[in-house]
Amino acid sequence: MSELIQSSKVTGLTKVNDCVVKFANVNGSGSASANGMFAKAVFRMGIPISPHNIFPSNIQGLPTWFEVRINENGYLGRREGVDLIVAMNEQTIAKDIASVVPGGYVLYDSSKVLANELLRDDVTYLPIPLKDICLEEFEKPTQRQLFKNIVYVGALSAFLNIDFKVLTGLVSDQFRGKKKLILPNIHALELGHRYAIDNFACPLTLRLEKSEKNKGKILMDGNTATGLGSVYGGATVAAWYPLTPSTSVVDSFATYCKRLRIDAGTGKKKYSIVQAEDELAAIGIAIGAGWNGARAFTATSGPGISLMQEFLGLAYFSEVPIVLFNIQRVGPSTGMPTRSQQGDLLCCAYASHGDTKHVLLFPANPSECFDYAASAFDIADRIQSPVIVMSDLELGMNEQICDPLNWDDKSRYDRGKVLDAQQLDEIEKYGRYLDSDGDGIPYRTYPGTHPHKGSYFTRGSSHDSYAAYTEDGSVYAEVMDRLTLKMKTAVNYLPEPEFSETTSNNLGLVFIGTTISAINEVLDSLAKKGITLDTMRIRAFPFHDSVTEFFGAHQLVYVIEQNRDAQLKSLLKIECNIHEEKMHSILSYDGVLITAQHIEKSIIDSMIDVDASGEVPA
Amino acid sequence: MQAEKFPRKTAATMSYINKPKFKHPQMQTNDIGLTRRDYEGTLTTLCGGCGHDSISAAIIQAASEMSLEPHRVAKISGIGCSSKIPSYFLSKAHGFNSVHGRMPSVATGANIANKDLYYVGVSGDGDSASIGLGQFCHIVRRRINMLYIVANNGTYGLTKGQLSATADIGSRTKSGEESQFDNIDMATLAIELGASFVARSFSGDKKQLIPLLQAGLSHKGFAFIDVISPCVTFNNTDFSTHGYKNTWENYMALSEVDFVPMREEITTSYAAGKEKEITLHDGSAIHLHKTSNDYDPTDKENALHHINAYKKQGKIATGLLYINQSTSDLHELQETVDKPLNSLDNQELCPGNEVLKDINNTFR
Numbered sequence: 001m002s003e004l005i006q007s008s009k010v011t012g013l014t015k016v017n018d019c020v021v022k023f024a025n026v027n028g029s030g031s032a033s034a035n036g037m038f039a040k041a042v043f044r045m046g047i048p049i050s051p052h053n054i055f056p057s058n059i060q061g062l063p064t065w066f067e068v069r070i071n072e073n074g075y076l077g078r079r080e081g082v083d084l085i086v087a088m089n090e091q092t093i094a095k096d097i098a099s100v101v102p103g104g105y106v107l108y109d110s111s112k113v114l115a116n117e118l119l120r121d122d123v124t125y126l127p128i129p130l131k132d133i134c135l136e137e138f139e140k141p142t143q144r145q146l147f148k149n150i151v152y153v154g155a156l157s158a159f160l161n162i163d164f165k166v167l168t169g170l171v172s173d174q175f176r177g178k179k180k181l182i183l184p185n186i187h188a189l190e191l192g193h194r195y196a197i198d199n200f201a202c203p204l205t206l207r208l209e210k211s212e213k214n215k216g217k218i219l220m221d222g223n224t225a226t227g228l229g230s231v232y233g234g235a236t237v238a239a240w241y242p243l244t245p246s247t248s249v250v251d252s253f254a255t256y257c258k259r260l261r262i263d264a265g266t267g268k269k270k271y272s273i274v275q276a277e278d279e280l281a282a283i284g285i286a287i288g289a290g291w292n293g294a295r296a297f298t299a300t301s302g303p304g305i306s307l308m309q310e311f312l313g314l315a316y317f318s319e320v321p322i323v324l325f326n327i328q329r330v331g332p333s334t335g336m337p338t339r340s341q342q343g344d345l346l347c348c349a350y351a352s353h354g355d356t357k358h359v360l361l362f363p364a365n366p367s368e369c370f371d372y373a374a375s376a377f378d379i380a381d382r383i384q385s386p387v388i389v390m391s392d393l394e395l396g397m398n399e400q401i402c403d404p405l406n407w408d409d410k411s412r413y414d415r416g417k418v419l420d421a422q423q424l425d426e427i428e429k430y431g432r433y434l435d436s437d438g439d440g441i442p443y444r445t446y447p448g449t450h451p452h453k454g455s456y457f458t459r460g461s462s463h464d465s466y467a468a469y470t471e472d473g474s475v476y477a478e479v480m481d482r483l484t485l486k487m488k489t490a491v492n493y494l495p496e497p498e499f500s501e502t503t504s505n506n507l508g509l510v511f512i513g514t515t516i517s518a519i520n521e522v523l524d525s526l527a528k529k530g531i532t533l534d535t536m537r538i539r540a541f542p543f544h545d546s547v548t549e550f551f552g553a554h555q556l557v558y559v560i561e562q563n564r565d566a567q568l569k570s571l572l573k574i575e576c577n578i579h580e581e582k583m584h585s586i587l588s589y590d591g592v593l594i595t596a597q598h599i600e601k602s603i604i605d606s607m608i609d610v611d612a613s614g615e616v617p618a
Numbered sequence: 619m620q621a622e623k624f625p626r627k628t629a630a631t632m633s634y635i636n637k638p639k640f641k642h643p644q645m646q647t648n649d650i651g652l653t654r655r656d657y658e659g660t661l662t663t664l665c666g667g668c669g670h671d672s673i674s675a676a677i678i679q680a681a682s683e684m685s686l687e688p689h690r691v692a693k694i695s696g697i698g699c700s701s702k703i704p705s706y707f708l709s710k711a712h713g714f715n716s717v718h719g720r721m722p723s724v725a726t727g728a729n730i731a732n733k734d735l736y737y738v739g740v741s742g743d744g745d746s747a748s749i750g751l752g753q754f755c756h757i758v759r760r761r762i763n764m765l766y767i768v769a770n771n772g773t774y775g776l777t778k779g780q781l782s783a784t785a786d787i788g789s790r791t792k793s794g795e796e797s798q799f800d801n802i803d804m805a806t807l808a809i810e811l812g813a814s815f816v817a818r819s820f821s822g823d824k825k826q827l828i829p830l831l832q833a834g835l836s837h838k839g840f841a842f843i844d845v846i847s848p849c850v851t852f853n854n855t856d857f858s859t860h861g862y863k864n865t866w867e868n869y870m871a872l873s874e875v876d877f878v879p880m881r882e883e884i885t886t887s888y889a890a891g892k893e894k895e896i897t898l899h900d901g902s903a904i905h906l907h908k909t910s911n912d913y914d915p916t917d918k919e920n921a922l923h924h925i926n927a928y929k930k931q932g933k934i935a936t937g938l939l940y941i942n943q944s945t946s947d948l949h950e951l952q953e954t955v956d957k958p959l960n961s962l963d964n965q966e967l968c969p970g971n972e973v974l975k976d977i978n979n980t981f982r
Contacts, residue, residue, distance in 0.1 A: 044982075217982075218978050218981035218982055219981055219982070220981040228977065231967075231969065232968055232969065232974070234962075234964065234967040234968060236731075236959040236960070236962060236967065237727060237730050237731060237959060239723075239726075239727065256977075260969040260973065261967070263955050266955065266956070267953075268953050268954060268955040268956065269952060269953055269954050269955060270954075270955050270959070270962055270966060270967060271954075271959070272730045272948075272949075272952050272954055272959060273952075274726065274730070274760070274948075276723065276756070277752055277753070277755075277756040278752065280720060280723065280753075281720070281722070281723040281726075281752075281753055281756060282723075283723075284716070284717075284720045284722075284723025284724050284726070284727065284753070285723045285724070285726045285727035285730070286727060287716075287723075287724055287727060288694070288714070288716075288723065288724035288725060288726060288727025288728040288729075288730075288731070289727035289728065289730050289731040289959075289960075290727070290731075291714060291724070291727070291728060291731075292692070292727070292728040292731035292732050292735075292960055293731055293732065293960035293961075294727075294730070294731035294732070294959045294960040296727060296731070310717050311717060311720070314716060314717050318714075404975075404978040405974050405977065405978055406971065406974065407968070407970065407971040407974050408971070409970050409971050412964050413963075413964050413967075413968075445712075446712075446732075446960060447689075447692040447711070447712035447728070447732070447735060448689055448690050448692070448712070448732065448734070448735050449689070450689060451687065451688075451689050451710070452656075452689065452710050455689060455709065455710050455711055455712050455713075456712065456713075457704070457705060457712075457713040457714075457715065458712070458713065458714040458715065459714075459715040460715065460716065460717060461715065468660075469705075
């Protein structure tokens, strides 16, 4: 077998710092940490990389993939086609080998003979007897299993020219203080590295070179940043119900609270985390705490969002600040729990029955996850309403290269319009829902503030300016109109869209969140074909006026989003009155990140359509 | 961080004017100088004769006698006739009429945010035994330091008289609908799930209810009182086990309770056996007169045995059913700081940029 493979005359891909490497594993086999080590090593070599876990909703035994895109130009969106596969899963090996582009490479465990039908004549095979090596070198069954993964990472370091010292440094960092673990891991790396050098011409023509592109950057996942941002933003109460892919938000909050929120004198905690019985209770706890003046949040995903609808309406109507992190996954219903989508825009923007509207923030990278998490608490307090941070699985659970997190030590929490006892003394009659400033935002009081002033009855039923129950339709309508005004005011506290520097084109491109990963690649590629577009990345809802203006300034705008029903486009129609013919949807909803290729093809196809119809191309 | 990204508006000032303060000179005052009126709420909108109004009145009297500061109480409810009750007492306290069946979660969050207030949750049998049964179970388990009252009438009043989950099997509503299913006993459920103070009473028995409310407020931990509170409009027939007639006829006190506020010296000496004195965490005390020597309200199994034995005879066991003073509340379990979480400021909560720089380094 090995001879057959060696004799093939395939010309391997020749590229430096530009490849897609995919690891096909069985989940629960210990591959995640080895694959993570590979990604981190590339990051430390200074080469832009974006790792993506494509994992099953399962604990052990089902297929899982780890796909990394490495690109010197910083094109880190998903790209179709695999340049090098590490095929470790017999269940999927046929499909995995088929996914490799012509000229690509297949690293597999040659302890078992590869079936004839898996042999392609247009790829290069890199057989390594991983199982046999581990059987010979390691005693314990768990080591024999786990180190297969480390051995292939060692081999990859030879094939792709990864600095071996970077890898050993990572092992030392990862197992700091645990010498017993460091040595066998390094040994396993060496075994793979040595085997590759002894049996193949290393490095391959597909390889890596050190770069300077990651200077100053960090490699972090969005949920970790979100949890940490909540610590910095002053959250003291987190209530949640475990749900992929949101769970790690609270995990991160807990981890950093244990380090950063312990009272030095007493050892007691300056936070509380409650694992609720369901998402209803989770948001109920957050609302109770928010009402009582603590900064509170919950984190969830689609099914949780559905359950929280009634409470979101209560918080909107009774004006209680809370922060809700929605790490979107594929719906409807259980959908694909471990795949990503931007599918909750409409159900969050207008969550709950009746006329409602909620502030949404759309972070696009971990630094923004941190900033928006922290700011969300300020915004919620300022506008006394829920703020929903719309992340997704792709951003939440995958590491990304981003700017380091930063905090302005001069900034102070904005607790919004809250009256203390002294301020209450100075006023004649307190009205919880009086719009005394004309901005739609009333003044609130915390329970227990003043012996005889400032108390009110919070309710989800219709109320007047003094929080008293009313069934007077005109009073109800006045409150609803004030809430409309309040949402207009809210826009002042939200992040503006991010615009490209070019502003003279007829064509525009609008997107949110993780779609950003494909945009630069699309723009550069189209520019080579003579097509230039202005871009607008929307970062918040309700939209700023500049969103509407962008449409006014362009003949045609491509609205790119990762859902089936063009939900962002719907929001733009509803809120900004943008005409249908102004917008062209580019959609992707297969659960994995949208690719630059898909966007580019959609744009070019749309132009061909317009040409064929005889209309003037934009 | 966000300063440049999120422009802030400076808060404008309130445009109110000062109002002179006025106090009626002749009303009787309690130890903190408040009159009964200071504990009242808005006018009731419930039906005339509704048991729930007696509960409001009992709470007003209990709080007034205890000299509770009204504004140090937070009143939280769900939805239904029962959940309107918080409007009718302590208008100087903040209230929160939340959503159906979800009072427990809102109360939990409120309590976590500020451990220093008294929390009174008022719910009904529809609210707590049906739509909110899950939340009820979990707030009991979480040992929130509060007084949780269920105004239990065995029916859905606001929707015109459907059976609730606490309606006893065989009990019939005004329209003649008979309950075919076993009822949920909120009191035994609370005991089983770890509530540390469980009582049952009757809206018609102020003498029993008031000291129980006072003891429940003074108790540190989760105090639960199931108050039979007849619905005069829809469930007060002779065939209803939640009507006045059946309740009066089958009402059996396992114990009688006197509440002794902390500032009063305990002067009476009690005989052994049927008498028991329990000092609460805040220094106040309850004096228990038990109906039998073998009933022990500090023994969970024993208490359940007695309640169930009465139930078999068609009797409703009332009084302080169970008390356990050795449990910790959620704040103690979680070891939260002594200051209320809602009072912690920027300095106490934000780790600052130097720390963040170190954290950044762990992601390189």
